[in-house]
Amino acid sequence: MPVCIIILIILRTDMGYFRENIEKTVGYTPGFQPKAADVVKLNTNENPYPPSPEVIQALTNIDPEKLRRYPQPTGDDFRQAAAQVLSIAPDNIMCTNGGDDMLTIAIRSFCDPLRPLAYPTPTYSLYPVLANIQNAPVAEVPFSNNYELPEKLTNVGAALTIVCNPNAPSATYISKDKLAQLAGNLEGVLLIDEAYVDFAEDNCISLINDFDNVIILRSMSKGYSLAGIRFGFAIACKSLIDGMMKVKDSYNTDAVAVEAATQAIKDQAYFKENVEKVKADRKILTEKLRALGFVVPDSSANFVLAQNPKADEIYNKLAEKNIYVRYFKNLPGLGDKLRITVGTTRQNQALIDALKEILSE
């Protein structure tokens, strides 16, 4: 047997089945999904209200023929409906299997071992996991203390820069002007993750008209109450959308999800009412947390980041009372903070009552 084949066999048996970077990757840990119904679940930023009745009706009446056939490969019914609502062209939209699928497609499209990913931290902890899977280097650039965009982001040589806006978990918002400036200064692509933008006062869609390197990520999980069906989308100039279409799975959005998402985005009256309720409760929740001594930045999302030196203890005591919030114990800068989803008025009050009890012990 030739020597090189023997060496290869020895190397392979030594390496295991997975690529080296997969072996090394610590996978993403999604928020806890308790099975019991009688819990106050404020840990994964779901919308506390149901989706539009139009969605429920469409799902109840779904044509079995739609299930027998493969779905539209590019979710065109949704693209038409969303284009009308957002005043853009269907060609500027790519449908995805949730916002997370959009992130996967972008990282597969633009990153490789010589094309790094960059993002300000702390932020959505899925970004480095996806980069590791793609074997792409990561440049993490810390936000300033008040979550302003770090200047250094422009000179790390990234092929793809992701800015989560509103940012998770800080819930803070960076203005469109600042992101336009960043897009102009970058050599690579800027992906603005707007998963939570439905709860903010502005958004960056118009940047796609001025920059051929800007992609906006949107999710139907938050403002439209559809986390269970998995639907998101990208908004960008046609050439970026066309390129990413080559990377996505052929049928990445299923017929049921396309139908539900289309009905949801068409029902703007319901959507706006739903978002306004969450925003009103966010204001009350923020005030009550501050009154209890938590430091809480103004939120532009459907959650708040509440700082307290006893975060670890509070998190465990809340869980004992069946109240679940999110605690990123091991992420830098987050050990003294809890991320709390805005729930219904009653859920938020249950949280505040429990916190009062815990803090007075």
Ligand SMILES: Cc1ncc(COP(=O)(O)O)c(C=O)c1O
């Ligand atoms: C910042 C951020 N981006 C994207 C997503 C993806 O959302 P989804 O896949 O539910 O559309 C999430 C989900 O929580 C998120 O927090």
